[in-house]
Amino acid sequence: MGVTRHPLEENPDRTREALLRAAYAEIHRHGFQAASLSRILRRTGLTKGALYHHFKNKHALGLAVIDEVIAPLVEAQWIDPLKASGDDPIGAIQQCLYDAARGYDGDDVRLGCPLNNLAQEMSPIDEEFRLHLEAVFQHWRDSLAEVLAQGAREGRVAADIVPDATAVFLVAALEGCVGMAKNAGDPDLLRRCGRGVLDYLERLRPKPFRTSRDDSGAS
Amino acid sequence: MGVTRHPLEENPDRTREALLRAAYAEIHRHGFQAASLSRILRRTGLTKGALYHHFKNKHALGLAVIDEVIAPLVEAQWIDPLKASGDDPIGAIQQCLYDAARGYDGDDVRLGCPLNNLAQEMSPIDEEFRLHLEAVFQHWRDSLAEVLAQGAREGRVAADIVPDATAVFLVAALEGCVGMAKNAGDPDLLRRCGRGVLDYLERLRPKPFRTSRDDSGAS
DNA sequence: AAAGAAACATACCGACCAGTATGCATGACC
DNA sequence: GGTCATGCATACTGGTCGGTATGTTTCTTT
Numbered sequence: 001m002g003v004t005r006h007p008l009e010e011n012p013d014r015t016r017e018a019l020l021r022a023a024y025a026e027i028h029r030h031g032f033q034a035a036s037l038s039r040i041l042r043r044t045g046l047t048k049g050a051l052y053h054h055f056k057n058k059h060a061l062g063l064a065v066i067d068e069v070i071a072p073l074v075e076a077q078w079i080d081p082l083k084a085s086g087d088d089p090i091g092a093i094q095q096c097l098y099d100a101a102r103g104y105d106g107d108d109v110r111l112g113c114p115l116n117n118l119a120q121e122m123s124p125i126d127e128e129f130r131l132h133l134e135a136v137f138q139h140w141r142d143s144l145a146e147v148l149a150q151g152a153r154e155g156r157v158a159a160d161i162v163p164d165a166t167a168v169f170l171v172a173a174l175e176g177c178v179g180m181a182k183n184a185g186d187p188d189l190l191r192r193c194g195r196g197v198l199d200y201l202e203r204l205r206p207k208p209f210r211t212s213r214d215d216s217g218a219s
Numbered sequence: 220m221g222v223t224r225h226p227l228e229e230n231p232d233r234t235r236e237a238l239l240r241a242a243y244a245e246i247h248r249h250g251f252q253a254a255s256l257s258r259i260l261r262r263t264g265l266t267k268g269a270l271y272h273h274f275k276n277k278h279a280l281g282l283a284v285i286d287e288v289i290a291p292l293v294e295a296q297w298i299d300p301l302k303a304s305g306d307d308p309i310g311a312i313q314q315c316l317y318d319a320a321r322g323y324d325g326d327d328v329r330l331g332c333p334l335n336n337l338a339q340e341m342s343p344i345d346e347e348f349r350l351h352l353e354a355v356f357q358h359w360r361d362s363l364a365e366v367l368a369q370g371a372r373e374g375r376v377a378a379d380i381v382p383d384a385t386a387v388f389l390v391a392a393l394e395g396c397v398g399m400a401k402n403a404g405d406p407d408l409l410r411r412c413g414r415g416v417l418d419y420l421e422r423l424r425p426k427p428f429r430t431s432r433d434d435s436g437a438s
Numbered sequence: 439a440a441a442g443a444a445a446c447a448t449a450c451c452g453a454c455c456a457g458t459a460t461g462c463a464t465g466a467c468c
Numbered sequence: 469g470g471t472c473a474t475g476c477a478t479a480c481t482g483g484t485c486g487g488t489a490t491g492t493t494t495c496t497t498t
Contacts, residue, residue, distance in 0.1 A: 012445060031340055033253040037486065048487080049446045058486065110343045119402040120339045121250055124329045134402055168399060168408065169392070169415025176395020180387065183338040183353055189387065196388025200419065231475060256456065267457080268476045277456065 016054045018044045023061050024069040028114045031121045032062050032129075059128075062118075066132045070115050074136055077103075079143045089151035090201050093144070093170070097194055097201075104181070104190055112182035116175040141167045148204070158206045166204065173197050235273045237263045242280050243288045247333045250340045251281050251348075278347075281337075285351045289334050293355055296322075298362045308370035309420050312363070312389070316413055316420075323400070323409055331401035335394045360386045367423070377425045385423065392416050 022043045026035045037058060041047055055061040078096055085092035111117075115136060122129035144167035151157035174197055181190030241262045245254045256277060260266055274280040297315055304311035330336075334355060341348035363386035370376035393416055400409030 015445080030344065031250070031252065033250065036484085038484080047447050049448075049491095052487075053445060112339060112343065116398060117339060120331060120336060120398055123402045123404070124331065125249065130402060130404065134404075137399070137402060165411055165414060168412045169396070172395035172399040172412050173388075173392040173415070174395065175398060176391035176393065177388070179335060179339055179394060179398070180356070180391040183342045183349060183356060185342070185349065185353075192384055193387045193391050195384060196392070203422070234475080255454085257454080266477050268478075271457075272475060 012054070015044075015046060015050055019046065019051060019054060019061070020065060020069055024065050024114070027062065027065060027118065028111055032118060033121065035062075037061075059126075062122075063128065063132055066118065066129070066136065070118070071136045071139075074115055074140055078140055082143060082147045086150075087156070089147045089156055090204055092147070094198055094201055097174070097197060101187075101191055101194055104178070105187055109181050109187045109190055110185055113175055113178045116179065137171065141171055144170055155206055158204055161204055170197070170200075173200065231273070234263075234265060234269055238265065238270060238273060238280070239284060239288055243284050243333070246281065246284060246337065247330055251337060252340065254281075256280075278345075281341075282347065282351050285337065285348070285355065289337070290355045290358075293334055293359055297359055301362060301366045305369075306375070308366045308375055309423055311366070313417055313420055316393070316416060320406075320410055320413055323397070324406055328400050328406045328409055329404050332394055332397045335398065356390065360390055363389055374425055377423055380423055389416070389419075392419065 019040065022040045023035070026040050026043070030036070035058075037048070037051060041051060044050075051061070055064060077100060081096050081099075082089065082092055085095075115133065118129070119133045119137070123133060124130075141164075145163040148157055148161065148166055149163040152159050152161060152163065174194075177190060177193040177197060180193050181187065238259065241259045242254070245259045245262070249255070254277075256267070256270060260270060263269075270280070274283060296319060300315050300318075301308065301311055304314075334352065337348070338352045338356070342352060343349075360383075364382040367376055367380065367385055368382040371378050371380060371382065393413075396409060396412035396416060399412050400406065
């Protein structure tokens with residue numbers, strides 16, 4: 001029944017993972033369309049036989065990179081940390097930002113966010129890519145919205161926010177900051193720009209009390 | 220001395236512009252690397268002779284698209300409107316957002332912002348592209364910062380903001396929203412997400428009075 | 439032990455791509 | 469009126485790309 005482990009020195013799971021990781025790196029640097037299978041293979045030391053044994057074609061490889069590499073990365077960096085901190089959701093999100101910014105040191109800023117990179121490149125020209133990427137974004141947004149909603153119910157977050165809208169804007173602003181810093185090639189700009197997100201988050205904290213409103217917004 | 224106008228039915232300036240506009244459209248859809256010169260020429264009805272007469276190579280064509288097509292578009296849509304409205308800078312920026320969102324109806328959302336698209340694709344792999352694109356972003360940010368600073372001096376904008384930081388975050392959040400909507404393929408998401416930017420702008424208005432501060436931010 | 443599948447490697451193919459070399463009009467210039 | 473530059477069109481090239489067809493080895497199965 002179960003896949004029996006081959007006692008080979010190179011078992012297929014490891015080569016598949018190697019292909020995925022090399023493809024991820026290649027796509028991260030050059031984008032999907034400009035990603036070269038030859039370069040990926042050169043990096044792994046494998047050949048086309050291996051690649052086309054594990055993946056139907058380049059398209060399938062790209063989708064696998066989204067589902068099996070990028071999605072778990074997002075989960076680990078942006079979603080899992082939220083679940084662990086029930087007493088201060090806003091602080092937890094802010095901590096995610098700090099941790100992420102630390103990870104963008106040096107030349108990594110230039111590469112930007114692998115999720116957003118792929119989305120910006122592929123979503124207009126390939127519906128299947130778009131759906132897989134949108135699923136990751138959706139999950140991210142939903143997780144944020146749920147944490148915010150829960151926080152609002154517990155009085156840890158301002159009660160008058162709209163969790164969904166706030167989550168969408170948060171992710172958008174975040175990716176926007178990473179994109180700005182990427183183009184500027186400046187890790188410091190990421191921090192200055194991320195400060196805007198941090199301040200925005202700070203304003204989501206429950207106000208002491210007070211009922212001043214001004215709903216005179218434009219239609 | 221001046222370039223004398225050729226009385227030809229097709230003068231060179233028009234063919235050059237045709238090439239630039241077709242290249243712009245092609246790049247907007249497929250990105251620069253995947254942009255096909257053959258498709259551009261098919262669209263214009265011209266041939267390679269014309270293209271390589273006006274541009275040294277594909278790279279130069281791309282830079283020309285940035286400088287002569289994209290930069291003026293940004294100028295017209297985001298910078299010029301700011302200069303005309305001295306009494307309410309924040310309202311002027313908000314109006315830009317409304318106008319831009321209206322322009323993103325239908326399938327246009329899927330294509331996203333031509334400036335940011337190119338930036339995300341090319342800035343990590345081509346320094347020259349990055350510099351030309353960054354110049355546009357810089358000009359945009361500086362214009363915003365100047366309007367905000369001027370507004371702050373005149374009491375139209377909260378006096379405690381940092382114009383540069385605010386401008387960076389504004390552009391980043393804006394591009395982030397466009398990117399989110401692009402991937403979602405949903406013009407409505409752009410509006411819901413843009414609402415976050417509008418609210419952020421609203422908070423930049425000068426407070427009636429009051430000196431409540433809490434500078435207890437994390438380090 | 440024979441058969442077959444899994445897990446690759448090697449060699450090759452057609453397509454497209456950016457770029458070039460050449461030809462050829464037309465008007466400008468002396 | 470002959471020369472030259474401008475403004476293209478046509479035809480072609482080398483190279484890379486994704487993809488395929490065909491081995492070959494190892495392990496499993498019977």
